[in-house]
Amino acid sequence: METAGSTPAPIPATTGAPTFERMDANILVPAVAAAVFVIYRQTMTRPTERRGILYVAAALVVSGVAGGGLVDSRHLALSLLLVVAELVSAVVFGVVRALTVRVWRDQAGVAWSRGTAWTLAAWAASFAARVALFAAGRVLGVASMTNSILVFVGVTIAVQALAVAWRGRSLPAPAVRPGDAAAAVAS
Known part of the structure; x- marks a missing residue:
C-alpha cells in the first residue's frame, strides 16, 4: 500500500524472448526494405541471370529460420499447416x-527482363495473401512469429528470380542475318 510521499515499487523488467511489438519492428523493417528494394529493381531493365x-x-x-519460433508448439499441427501454406x-x-x-x-543474345504493372499487382496480391495467412493464424490462436515473414519474402524472391532466369534461358537465340554471319566469320 502506498502512503503519501512514497514511491511505487518498480515494475520488474521482463527477460527472455523479446516482445511481439519489438520483434515486429526488428523483422518487418528488413523484410519490407528487402521487398521494396527488389520490387524497385524489378521495374528496371536488367539481365535475367542475376x-x-x-x-x-x-x-x-x-x-x-535462425530466429526460431516458426511453429507454435501449443498448436503444432495447425502451425505446421500455416507454415506449409x-x-x-x-x-x-x-x-x-x-x-x-x-x-x-537482344541482338547479342543476352536475355533481359523488366517487371510490368501486372508484376506490381502480383506483389500486392502476394503481400495480401501473406497478411491473410498471418491473420488467420492469429484468429485460430496460433502464436505466429514474424520471422516467418523473412522466410516468405526470401522464398518468393528466390522462386521468382529462378523462374525469370529460366524463362530467359528458354528464349530462342537471336536470328543471325546474312550480313552478320559474314562479319562474325571475318572477326
Missing part, C-alpha cells in the same frame, strides 16, 4: 510474378 538476388533471398530465409503461397506467387515479367533477348 545470382546476387539469390544471396539476398538466402540471407532472408536463413535469418527467418505460407511456403506454398510464396512459391505460387513467385511463379505468378515471374510470368508477369517481360523477358526478351
Whole structure:
C-alpha cells in the first residue's frame, strides 16, 4: 500500500524472448526494405541471370529460420499447416510474378527482363495473401512469429528470380542475318 510521499515499487523488467511489438519492428523493417528494394529493381531493365538476388533471398530465409519460433508448439499441427501454406503461397506467387515479367533477348543474345504493372499487382496480391495467412493464424490462436515473414519474402524472391532466369534461358537465340554471319566469320 502506498502512503503519501512514497514511491511505487518498480515494475520488474521482463527477460527472455523479446516482445511481439519489438520483434515486429526488428523483422518487418528488413523484410519490407528487402521487398521494396527488389520490387524497385524489378521495374528496371536488367539481365535475367542475376545470382546476387539469390544471396539476398538466402540471407532472408536463413535469418527467418535462425530466429526460431516458426511453429507454435501449443498448436503444432495447425502451425505446421500455416507454415506449409505460407511456403506454398510464396512459391505460387513467385511463379505468378515471374510470368508477369517481360523477358526478351537482344541482338547479342543476352536475355533481359523488366517487371510490368501486372508484376506490381502480383506483389500486392502476394503481400495480401501473406497478411491473410498471418491473420488467420492469429484468429485460430496460433502464436505466429514474424520471422516467418523473412522466410516468405526470401522464398518468393528466390522462386521468382529462378523462374525469370529460366524463362530467359528458354528464349530462342537471336536470328543471325546474312550480313552478320559474314562479319562474325571475318572477326
